Amino acid sequence: MKFICEKSMLQEAISNVQKAITGKSTMPVLQGILLDARNGEVTLIGSDIDLSIEAKITADVMEDGSVVLDSKLFGEIIRKLPNSAVEISSDENNSIKIVCQKSYATIIHMDSEDYPSLPDIIENMVFSISQKLLKNMMKGTIFAVAQDETRPILTGVLFEIKNKKLNLVALDGYRVAFRSEPVDNDSSINAVIPGKTLSEVSKILEETDEVVNITFTPNHILFNLGKTKVISRLLEGEFIKYSSIIPEEYNLKITAKRSELLNCIERASLMAKEGNTNLVKFNIEEDNMIITSNSQLGKAREEINIILQGEPLQIAFNSKYLIELLKIMDEEEIVMEFSSGVNPCVVRNKEKDNCTYMVLPVRIRATNN
Amino acid sequence: MKFICEKSMLQEAISNVQKAITGKSTMPVLQGILLDARNGEVTLIGSDIDLSIEAKITADVMEDGSVVLDSKLFGEIIRKLPNSAVEISSDENNSIKIVCQKSYATIIHMDSEDYPSLPDIIENMVFSISQKLLKNMMKGTIFAVAQDETRPILTGVLFEIKNKKLNLVALDGYRVAFRSEPVDNDSSINAVIPGKTLSEVSKILEETDEVVNITFTPNHILFNLGKTKVISRLLEGEFIKYSSIIPEEYNLKITAKRSELLNCIERASLMAKEGNTNLVKFNIEEDNMIITSNSQLGKAREEINIILQGEPLQIAFNSKYLIELLKIMDEEEIVMEFSSGVNPCVVRNKEKDNCTYMVLPVRIRATNN
Structure with a gap:
């Protein structure tokens, strides 16, 4: 093998394929990056089996060949x-x-024949979406995947194409975190992608209007970004029927400034x-919402202007869930819909109808304060 | 106690005094910040006994008083x-x-009477130096303090005023790391400040030409920055006679580009x-220096243009020491002085005579490669 390429291009390709190398695999060869030089380009691959990333760079290839190099040292x-x-x-001596x-x-290099082959995916059933938009949708959902493995399917994000x-x-x-965008595609697809691999994919997607082409197979999803391809294993099993969980009706609805509400909840959550x-x-009142917390550390009381449609209500939350979703939403004003103090609360953007978040309240004993 | 002040000023003062609060003290009250309001100002103090930081802010004080508040929560x-x-x-109930x-x-607050009093230092024997300059001198020396406690005096930085x-x-x-600057002061001072507290002090010093006034007592050093005062305990004992360690003569001397040399050593050190x-x-040759390394991981060979005065030489180093000092020096060209392959190497700026670094070589068996 012998080739000449530009340092900056090679560095970028390495940094992309390294995102798939977790160092958790028991196969030593997966600590490495596969380099394959032929036909005027060098293909780099990094993989931990669940997630594989392939990057191509143009190079002046004088001698075809392939080797596996320790990812960290080479990088x-x-x-x-x-x-x-x-x-x-x-060079001589396996180097x-x-x-x-x-x-x-x-x-020293490792033997490229020991490197597992990537799943062979024919890209014929493709749909396309802007990288920026998909990156944003991923960011808006990944944070809500289950952290514990009790129900493995919930550690993934459902990709669904419907209507x-x-x-x-x-x-x-x-x-529940739900993001939706129109796509020009008639197929009906239902696939669950591991949250961990998806957050690596979201790092590779760029803030650009250029598209990413996506192909589904029964066991894999392929993201094709042109010079970079990402293949992720899918999770097996049925995802929960989320649409039956999200309530469509509500008894009261408030409109609030997102960043102001976020700051109030963050301050109250310190206690x-x-x-x-x-x-x-x-404590939802006419024109006003009072947010309180109370512990051995002390007490906090925050007041925020709101627009209320419906009757006043008292309800309590684990502030962590509200803080996480308010941080990720990007519109200035948001709407919260409530049915009662024990029913889920739905949070949406005020203007754009592209996201729905749902949070369960914490049941509290009714008090007079 | 009752006062009104500006949030931004209070936040800055808290963040400064927090630098002294290590959380390692066994006295619970030292997890807190002492607030003392009187005479139109609020004094905040954070301390871990070895290091104490005091910050003053102007405030509208309606009622004098003092309390201790948990540093993290209050901050x-x-x-x-x-x-x-x-x-x-x-408020009622100790809050x-x-x-x-x-x-x-x-x-909840803690009782200010439990808070230890700071050493009482009369600022009459003061010398002044620009904050920016002192910060730079600290940065240029702190990295070289001993990390292990075998000789406690070496975990500190010597502050010496002489000639x-x-x-x-x-x-x-x-x-050895040695930095020197002229000061308009005739006194003769010799004090050793713990490296850990000094690195906190260097964070408080600003990149400004404004001065910091420094007072020494037999056991303490006081840095007065106007609104902020920092008091550090001194280390007991005699510092090593550093001047006898740094060789004044040399047999050969090279001049090299600092950042180029740094890059070469960093790359070679990967192996x-x-x-x-x-x-x-x-391997110091006429016009050229070859830097090599060699391990089971592989081999590296770097070549850099130099100007050599004297005879060629082979010498080896622990690259960590050279990398650290080359990163901290700021001139474009540096000079290295050598006596032999087993004698210390002295590194200086080419132009400015304000620093002297010395590094011991590693003895290696003479080889022919």
């Missing part, structure tokens, strides 16, 4: 090189030589850290 | 308040009330991580 060597052309070639200007390094809409859904028994309950109480 | 509450006036007042716009918080110069010196048995030796070899 650090390339990163510290000057911004210039890098020559990588096979490869890296030359850049006056820098020479020789490192020309792409829906992403995550839920963990205490809350609610005790015993990890994070309990904050909402 | 977080203030930080999350809107940028506005904050009213802090004593204080914090009011800002529509936010109310009540937190109208302020010298800061740190050494750990493998290297030298094994067994924590960080061993890199320098």
Whole structure:
């Protein structure tokens, strides 16, 4: 193997494929990056079996070949090189030589034949969506996946195409995060992607209007970003029928400024850290909402202007869930819909109808304060 | 106690005094910040006995008084308040009330009488130096203090005033860091400040030409920055006679570009991580220096242009020590002076004569490669 390529391109490709290398695999070869040089390009692959990332760069290939190089060492060597052309070639004794200007390094390589082959996916049933938009949808749902493995399917995010809409859904028994965007696609798709791999994918997606092409197979999803391809295993099993959980009707509805509400809840939650309950109480009144918390640390009372449609209500929440979703929403005004003090609360943007969040309240004993 | 002050000023004062609160003290009251309101100002104090920081802010004091508040909780509450006036007042049941716009918080306070008193220092023998300059001198020496406690005096930085110069010196048995600046002061002072407290002081010093006034007592040093005062305990004992360690003569001397040399050593050191030796070899030739390393991971060879005065030499170093000092120096060109392959190497700026670094080489068996 022998090729010459640009340091900056190689560094970017390495940094992308490294996102799949978790170091948790028991196969030593998966600590490495597979390099395959032929036909004027070099393909780099990083994988932990569940997630595989492939990046291609153009190169001047003088001799075809493939090797596996320790991901960390190879990445650090390339990163510290000057911004210039890098020559990588096979050397004696199972090693490869890296030359850049006056820098020479020789490192041992592993055998590329030991590297597992990626699932072979034919990209014929493709749908496309803007990278920026998908990245935003992922960010808006991943935080709500279940952290414990009691129900493995809930550690993933549902990708659903239905009625020309792409829906992403995550839920963990205490809350639901639902994001939806129209797509020009008639297929009906239902796949659950592990939350961990999805958060790596979201790091690779760029804040650009350029599209990512997505292909589903029974066991995998492929994100094709042009020079980079990401393949994730799907979770097996049926996702929960989320639509039956989210209440469609409500008795009262408030409109509030998102960042103001977030600040009030964050301040009140400082007193609610005790015993990890994070309990904050909402006292919804005409034009006003009082948020209180109370613990051995002290007491907090916050007041925020709201617009109320319906009757006053008292309700309590684990502030953590509200803080997480209010941080992720991006509209200035939000709407919260309530049925009673023990029924779920639904949070939406005031203007755009592209997200629905649901949070379960915490039951509290009725008091007079 | 009752006063009103600006949130931003209070937050800055809290963040400064918190730098002294390590949470390692066994006295619960030292987890707190002492607030003392009187005469139109509020004094805040944080301390772990070794290091005490006092910050004063102007306030509208309606009722004198003093309390101790949990540093973390109080700090977080203030930080999350809107940028506005904050009213802090004593409340019933050993608690204080914090009011800002529509936010109310009540937190328990500790008794200010339990708070240890700070050493009483009369600021009559003062010398002054620009904050920026002192901060830079600290940064240029602290990294070289001894990390282990075998010789406690070496965990500190020597502050020495001699011949109208302020010298800061740190050494750990493998290297010496020496910074010197002229000061308009005739006194003769010799004090050793714990490295840990000094690194907190350096965070408080600002990148400004405004001066800091420094007072020494037999057991303490006081840094007076106007609104903030920092008092550190001194280490007991004699510092090592550093001047006899730093060689004044040399047989050969090279001049090199600092950042280029740093990059070469960093790249070579990637192969030298094994067994924590960080061993890199320098082969100093006419016009050229070859830096090599060699381990089971692989080999590296770097070449850098130099100007050599004297005879060629082979010498080896623990790259960690050279990397740390080259990162901290700020001139473009540096000079290294050598006597032999087993004698210390001295590193200086090429132009400015304000720093001297010394590093011991690692003895290696002579080889022919």
